[in-house]
Amino acid sequence: MIELQHVSKRYRVGPEELEVLRGIDLTIRAGEFVSIMGPSGSGKSTLMHILGCLDTPTTGTYTLRGRAVQMLSSTELAQLRNQQIGFVFQNFQLLPRMSALRNVELPLVYAGVQSRLRRERAEALLAQMGLQDRIHHLPNELSGGQKQRVAIARALANEPAILLADEPTGALDSVTGQDIMQLFRSLNDTGVTVVVITHDANVASVADRIVFLQDGQVTDDSQQSGGSQR
Amino acid sequence: MSAGEMLLSALTSLRANLLRSSLTMLGIFIGVASIIAIVAIGKGGQTAIVSTIESQRVQNTIQIIPSELVAPGLPQPGQILQFSQSDFDLARTFPGVQNVYYTLYGTATIQTPTKSLSISVDGGPSYLNEIGHFAVVSGRMYTQADVIAHRRVVLINQSLAQKLFGAQNPIGQVVSIGGVPLQVIGVTQSTQVNFLSAVYGSDTAYMPATTCADLFPNWGITEMDIQTYPGVNKAQLSKRIVLALNIHDHQAGAFEDSSGFLLGIEKTVGTVTRILTLVIGAIAGIALLVGGIGVMNIMLVSVTERTQEIGIRMSLGATRKAILLQFLVESVMITLIGGGCGIGLGVLVAAIVHWLSGLPAAVSWWAVAGSFVFSGVIGVLCGLYPANKAARLNPIDALRYE
Structure with a gap:
């Protein structure tokens, strides 16, 4: 479903050219639970941006559900992010002045879903996250774990191809972090493709497959047998 | 969205x-x-x-004035084009014309034994109060008979009466205007409620046109007031009279209906x-x-x-x-x-x-x-x-x- 072939990303920093990703080959199939691990500066954030269609590769090809992403215009990328990608960020990235419900509705708004359907879908998702009695709360009235659950509900709103999580436990205490990872685990069990980017080996170990990244290259790609903490 | x-x-x-x-x-x-x-x-x-400006128009009255104050073809430069007696006689011959009057105005000195003031003087027909926009608040307006008889009577406005006579009743008092004694027969008040009252609100004395002409023989007659019978087409009549006057005085465009002048003011405003x-x-x-x-x-x-x-x-x-x-x-x-x-x-x-x-x-x-x-x-x-x-x-x- 996700196929990266010889993907490179170069940035111009002053007179020098910085190569952040060097010829990444990576295939992720539907229903997988993958962790992408690496130290800071390894290029994992850049890889996430490319996977999330926030950025396009300098060279190489990225195919998402049969579409060649590097060929797309900014409007088409936006539509792809809306329909195929669900982002979960380290610092939640909820809109502070909107209730949990409105936050979850937002991707549906951009998808042009009619307001009644939108509300039903958002309420169902929040209920699924165990937040049915928090739907009208503003983000600052929620705990860290609750915020991240709202963010996950929002990421799932348009039933994306992949759930892309960037350090999803980074701003949470370890117990809550574990809870969130277990939530990803159970979502994956219902068929959602999950990609978690992290530098934390404990977090990464929840996934079925761990991809190591170093200096912009894949150094290891291993299936975990029973690595999950079910 | x-x-x-x-x-x-x-x-x-x-x-x-x-x-x-x-x-x-x-x-x-x-x-x-x-x-x-x-x-x-x-x-x-x-x-x-x-x-x-519209309110200046008086019912059943046509007002004719010289087109320009300084008309070409006059012997002295700066001399004002005036109506002559024959102009008035000519205007009277038109059907639909009830009467033709003239009004005179200028400034003069009014005197009592103790006071002397500079004032405006208006001389006109017995219905001057209609065209001049004032009401007689005490005493009486001069009559047609007063005009015909050149009677030496005068009306003064309230502020002038106040200045000259204070609390005394001004009716029956004698004042001197241009050195001629006149009897005060009435006190007037402006009926203008608009901004023009400020312009016209100066101290004024009103007297019969004939009396005024006697007192100030050198004041030119620069206004002809034609009283028409009710129901007469004023515009048409005015056109014909103006044409006749211009032919009579051998000057094309010498006189015009003052409503044209008013229209010009309206346009300018x-x-x-x-x-x-x-x-x-x-x-x-x-x-x-x-x-x-x-x-x-x-x-x-x-x-x-x-x-x-x-x-x-x-x-x-x-x-x-x-x-x-x-x-x-x-x-x-x-x-x-x-x-x-x-x-x-x-x-x-x-x-x-x-x-x-x-x-x-x-x-x-x-x-x-x-x-x-x-x-x-x-x-x-x-x-x-x-x-x-x-x-x-x-x-x-x-x-x-x-």
């Missing part, structure tokens, strides 16, 4: 910064309010002046007030422009402040167009709300001016519609640059922005 959704979203973010949004609206609010009020007051002033309204309106327009710059400034601040929000929205699938529209709608909403309230204030100011001064300051619908549309245009113009700046943000940079 539907239109309703965008409006709701814009309202939400304006409400989140209520004070700032209101202050930004204030610029547009004041600009629009002043334009609405100025246009209404300007229009009202024009209407007031024109209706005042219209032009002057229009120019004034335009100039003051342009100044108010500058206020509006400054308000617009304020809107642009605040929108730029808002875009910078909400960079992260823009990044989040982009990551959730907002297209550049959606971001552009979001900020554009906000900016237009600021100017439209400001403009709408401004229209309200403008209408209120116009109403207060109307109530206080009696000026018919009416707000025209096109001024309302025009300023509303113009507010919207300002919103678009001033919102375009900030909105475009927001839409052009790189989603990654925007997300990372702290």
Whole structure:
């Protein structure tokens, strides 16, 4: 479903050219639970941006559900992010002045879903996250774990191809972090493709497959047998 | 994203910064309010002046005056074209003419044994009070008989009576005008309730035209008042008399109906007030422009402040167009709300001016519609640059922005 072939990303920093990703080959199939691990500066954030269609590769090809992403215009990328990608960020990235419900509705708004359907879908998702009695709360009235659950509900709103999580436990205490990872685990069990980017080996170990990244290259790609903490 | 959704979203973010949004609206609010009020007051002033001029016309009377005070072909330069006795005789021959009078006016000195004042003197027919816009408050108006008999009688206005006689009854007193004694038979009060009363409100004495001509034989007759029978077509009659007078005096265009002169004044007044309204309106327009710059400034601040929000929205699938529209709608909403309230204030100011001064300051619908549309245009113009700046943000940079 996700196929990266010889993907490179170069940035111009002053007179020098910085190569952040060097010829990444990576295939992720539907229903997988993958962790992408690496130290800071390894290029994992850049890889996430490319996977999330926030950025396009300098060279190489990225195919998402049969579409060649590097060929797309900014409007088409936006539509792809809306329909195929669900982002979960380290610092939640909820809109502070909107209730949990409105936050979850937002991707549906951009998808042009009619307001009644939108509300039903958002309420169902929040209920699924165990937040049915928090739907009208503003983000600052929620705990860290609750915020991240709202963010996950929002990421799932348009039933994306992949759930892309960037350090999803980074701003949470370890117990809550574990809870969130277990939530990803159970979502994956219902068929959602999950990609978690992290530098934390404990977090990464929840996934079925761990991809190591170093200096912009894949150094290891291993299936975990029973690595999950079910 | 539907239109309703965008409006709701814009309202939400304006409400989140209520004070700032209101202050930004204030610029547009004041600009629009002043334009609405100025246009209404300007229009009202024009209407007031024109209706005042209109009120000078007297029923069943045609007034003929020389076209130009200094007419060509006169022996002395600076000599005023005057009516002669034969002009009056000629005018009397027209059917439909009941009577023809002349009015004289000038300045003279009025004297009592103890006082001496400079005043205006009006000499005219017995219905001078109608054309001269005054009422006799005590005593009586001079009669047709007084005019025919050249009687030495005079009416003075209230303030003059006060100055000359104080608390004493002025009726029956004798005053001297131009060295000739006259008996005061009445006291008058101006019936003009408009601004012209200030111009005409000087101390005035009114007397029969014949008496006035006796006292001041060198005052030229520069006004012919023709009293017509009711139901006569005044315009047609006036045209024919003017033509006959011009032929009689061998001067084409020497005389004209004073209503033409009044029309000319009306036209001039219209032009002057229009120019004034335009100039003051342009100044108010500058206020509006400054308000617009304020809107642009605040929108730029808002875009910078909400960079992260823009990044989040982009990551959730907002297209550049959606971001552009979001900020554009906000900016237009600021100017439209400001403009709408401004229209309200403008209408209120116009109403207060109307109530206080009696000026018919009416707000025209096109001024309302025009300023509303113009507010919207300002919103678009001033919102375009900030909105475009927001839409052009790189989603990654925007997300990372702290």
